[in-house]
Amino acid sequence: MSPAPRPSLPGALRALAVALAAALAASLAPLPAAAAGQGLVEQADRHTWDGRLDEAVALYRQARTHSDRRVALRAHTGLGRALSWQGRHIAATAAYREALALDPDDAEARRGLARVLSWRGHPQEAVALMQAQRERDPRDREAAWILAESLEWMGRGDRARALLRAQVAADRDDTRAAGKLAELEAALRPELRVDLRDFQRSDGLAIDEQAFAGRLPLADGRGHAGARVSQATYRPTASAAGSTRIRVQRLGAEGRWRFTDRLEWNGELGLDRIDSVGAAGDHDPLTWSTWLTLWPRDGLRLDLSSARSTFDSEITLRQGLVATQTALSADLVPDDLHLLHGQVEQTRYSDGNRRQGWALRAQRRLLPQPRLWAGVRLAQWRFEQPGQPGYYNPAGYRSVELLLQASGWAAPGLYWELRFAPGRETEDGQAARDIRSGSAQLAWRLRPATTLELAYDHSSSRTQPGSGFARGIARLTLKQRL
Numbered sequence: 001m002s003p004a005p006r007p008s009l010p011g012a013l014r015a016l017a018v019a020l021a022a023a024l025a026a027s028l029a030p031l032p033a034a035a036a037g038q039g040l041v042e043q044a045d046r047h048t049w050d051g052r053l054d055e056a057v058a059l060y061r062q063a064r065t066h067s068d069r070r071v072a073l074r075a076h077t078g079l080g081r082a083l084s085w086q087g088r089h090i091a092a093t094a095a096y097r098e099a100l101a102l103d104p105d106d107a108e109a110r111r112g113l114a115r116v117l118s119w120r121g122h123p124q125e126a127v128a129l130m131q132a133q134r135e136r137d138p139r140d141r142e143a144a145w146i147l148a149e150s151l152e153w154m155g156r157g158d159r160a161r162a163l164l165r166a167q168v169a170a171d172r173d174d175t176r177a178a179g180k181l182a183e184l185e186a187a188l189r190p191e192l193r194v195d196l197r198d199f200q201r202s203d204g205l206a207i208d209e210q211a212f213a214g215r216l217p218l219a220d221g222r223g224h225a226g227a228r229v230s231q232a233t234y235r236p237t238a239s240a241a242g243s244t245r246i247r248v249q250r251l252g253a254e255g256r257w258r259f260t261d262r263l264e265w266n267g268e269l270g271l272d273r274i275d276s277v278g279a280a281g282d283h284d285p286l287t288w289s290t291w292l293t294l295w296p297r298d299g300l301r302l303d304l305s306s307a308r309s310t311f312d313s314e315i316t317l318r319q320g321l322v323a324t325q326t327a328l329s330a331d332l333v334p335d336d337l338h339l340l341h342g343q344v345e346q347t348r349y350s351d352g353n354r355r356q357g358w359a360l361r362a363q364r365r366l367l368p369q370p371r372l373w374a375g376v377r378l379a380q381w382r383f384e385q386p387g388q389p390g391y392y393n394p395a396g397y398r399s400v401e402l403l404l405q406a407s408g409w410a411a412p413g414l415y416w417e418l419r420f421a422p423g424r425e426t427e428d429g430q431a432a433r434d435i436r437s438g439s440a441q442l443a444w445r446l447r448p449a450t451t452l453e454l455a456y457d458h459s460s461s462r463t464q465p466g467s468g469f470a471r472g473i474a475r476l477t478l479k480q481r482l
Contacts, residue, residue: 037063037066037068037071037075038071038074040059040062040063040066040071040075041059041060041063041071041074041075041078043059044056044059044060044063044075044078044082045078047059047082048078048081048082048085053082053085053086056078056082057079057082057083057086060075060076060078060079060082061075061079063075064076064079064098069102069103072102073099073102073103073106073109076095076096076098076099076102076109077095077096077099077106077108077109077112079092079095080092080093080095080096080099080109080112080113080116081112083095084112084115084116084119087368087369089116089119089120089335089336090120090335090337092112092116093113093116093117093120096109096112096113096116097113099112100113105136107133107136107137107140107143110129110130110132110133111130111133111140111142111143111146113129114126114127114129114130114133114143114146114147114150115146117129117150117298118146118149118150118153119336120335120336121298121299121333121335121336122298122299123150123151123153123154123298124154124261124295124297124298125298126146126147126150127147127150127151127154130143130144130146130147130150131147134147138170139170139171141167141171141174141176141177144163144164144167144174144177145176145177145180147160147163148160148163148164148167148177148180148184149180151163152184154261155258155264156222156258156261157184157187157220157221158219158220158221158222158258160184161181161184161185161188161220161221162220164177164178164180164181164184165181167181168181184221186448186449186481187217187221187481188217188220188221189217189449189481189482190214190215190216190217190481190482191214191215191479191480191481191482192212192213192214192479192480192482193211193212193213193214193215193477193478193479193480194210194211194212194477194478195209195210195211195212195213195230195475195476195477196208196209196210196211196475196476196477197209197210197211197473197474197475197476198473198474199312199471199472199473200471200472200473201469201470201471202460202469202470202471203237203469204236204237205234205235205236205237205312205313205314205469206234206235207232207233207234207235207312208232208233209230209231209232209233210230210231211228211229211230211231212228212229212230213226213227213228213229213254214226214227214228215254218257222257222258223255223256223257223258224254224255224256225253225254225255226253226254226255227251227252227253227254228250228251228252228253228254228268228270229249229250229251229252230249230250230252231247231248231249231250232247232248232250233245233246233247233248234246234247234248234312234314234317236314244277245277246274246275246276246277246281246314246317246318247274247275247277248272248273248274248275248310248317249272249273249275250270250271250272250273250287251270251271251273252268252269252270252271252287253268253269253270254266254267254268254269255267261295262294262295262296263292263293263294263295264292264293265290265291265292265293266290266291266293267288267289267290267291268288268289268290269286269287269288270286270287270288271284271285271286271287272284272285272286272287272310274310274317274318274320276317276318279318280318281317281318281319281320283317283319283320285308285310285320285322286308287308287309287310287322288306288307288308289305289306289307289308289309290305290306290307291303291304291305291306292304292305299332299333299334299335300330300331300332300333301330301331301333302328302329302330303327303328303329303330303331304327304328305325305326305327305328305329306324306325306326306327307324307325307327308322308323308324308325309322309323309325310322311323311390311391313390313391315389315390316390316391319351319390320350321349321350321351321390321391322349322350323347323348323349323350324347324348324349325345325346325347325348326345326346326347327343327344327345327346328343328344328345329341329342329343329344330342330343336365337364337365338362338363338364338365339361339362339363339364339373339375340360340361340362340363341359341360341361341362342358342359342360342361343358343359344357344358345357345358345381349388351388352385353383353384353385353388353393354383354384354385355381355382355383355384355393356381356382357379357380357381357382357397358379358380358381359377359378359379359380360377360378360379361375361376361377361378361403362375362376363375363403363405369408370406370407370408371405371406371407371408372405372406373403373404373405373406374402374403374404374405375402375403376400376401376402376403377399377400377401377403377421377423378398378399378400379397379398379399380396380397380398380399381396381397382395382396382397383395383396386428394427394428394429394430395427395428395429396427396428397425397426397427397428398425398426398427399423399424399425399426399435399461400423400424400425401421401422401423401435401437401461402421402422402423403419403421404419404420404421405417405418405419405420406418413444413445413446414442414443414444414445415442415443415444416440416441416442416443417439417440417441418438418439418440418441419437419438419439419440420436420437420438421436421437421438421461422434422435422436423435423436423461425461435459435460435461436458436459436460436461437457437458437459437460437461438457438458438459439455439456439457439458440455440456441453441454441455441456442454442455448481449480449481449482450478450479450480450481451478451479452476452477452478452479453475453476453477453478453479454475454476455473455474455475455477456472456473456474456475457472457473457475458470458471458472458473459471
């Protein structure tokens with residue numbers, strides 16, 4: 001048997017070339033699909049920067065299931081960005097978390113997640129993310145900015161200033177950090193405040209009040225101390241004691257201190273000098289308001305408070321009646337769309353009466369800009385000794401109100417806010433009646449250090465403190481940083 005013919009050299013070379021071509025073709029086969037995926041993401045990026053966010057979201061969602069991991073990562077990150085720009089922060093959070101599941105080291109996804117968490121009212125998690133990012137890359141300007149912003153929104157302006165000072169010292173060209181630092185440093189200047197109010201009540205009692213206050217930040221803004229002087233004049237239409245006016249002067253002090261990221265104290269203490277102007281009934285009661293706030297975690301706030309106050313009717317002022325309230329409240333903010341508030345309270349009156357009650361409020365944000373909220377508020381309380389003279393104290397009281405609130409910026413430096421709350425209230429033994437309350441406010445920054453506020457509030461609800469009469473309050477406030 002003759003041996004098989006040996007392949008010629010040209011034939012062997014041709015076979016090798018065919019094999020190499022086949023292998024190269026196999027390796028390059030995924031490239032058209034990957035290139036198509038990259039093109040899809042790039043088109044979505046262009047739509048995002050052009051403000052065509054709905055189209056961008058659709059393309060990102062199409063690309064995020066791509067088999068190429070790099071394409072899917074870019075699509076998830078871009079989707080988070082576009083959704084956040086639409087104000088859809090819950091969906092944006094999910095997109096960024098999916099991006100980090102693909103690549104836990106992706107800095108862009110980590111920064112995007114921290115940003116939307118901060119916007120959603122979860123600054124503690126945002127701070128932890130950006131602190132870790134800065135440990136990985138101390139020169140990350142965007143991480144420094146998000147961290148400073150989150151600290152400020154967490155109420156730790158002192159920590160934000162320290163961070164930005166270090167950032168500006170290390171990176172002199174970071175103008176954004178320098179600008180934010182200048183803004184926060186300006187808030188450390190002492191503040192003076194003038195407050196003028198005019199009250200009108202349905203029983204004819206007219207009240208006008210003037211107040212002057214000063215506040216001095218402490219420990220780089222970790223706390224503050226201040227003083228307040230005010231005078232209120234009450235003018236009853238008819239007085240059983242023959243008094244045409246009652247003057248209440250208050251000299252008070254206030255303070256705040258942030259112990260940790262999670263614990264803060266606020267307090268006010270005042271001495272009220274009640275002068276019945278020629279009639280009997282002068283008194284000097286001590287008043288206060290103090291509360292301790294705990295944030296156990298992001299989205300949950302607890303307040304334990306105590307307050308002692310006087311009333312706003314002729315009888316109670318001449319009697320020197322005071323009420324001391326103790327309350328525990330909780331605010332649950334699972335995201336930037338929902339708010340739940342609950343409170344239980346007990347109030348003791350110096351005439352021996354006592355009140356116990358509770359209130360619940362639930363709200364949902366309907367629009368991001370202008371910010372539009374809708375919700376409901378329920379309240380109920382009872383007095384142990386109903387029918388005492390001088391203030392509203394039925395045996396039992398219940399109310400339900402629909403809450404509507406809108407706010408936004410009419411122009412740079414000009415903020416507006418509107419509130420309206422129609423409802424029904426019932427007291428024991430009486431028929432239910434309609435109630436309504438509302439307010440309008442404008443805050444105008446005249447200069448960087450000067451703000452003027454104009455506001456009007458009206459309420460016919462007896463949930464308001466004191467007498468239970470309908471009232472309107474006009475207010476003008478001027479704030480000046482020195």
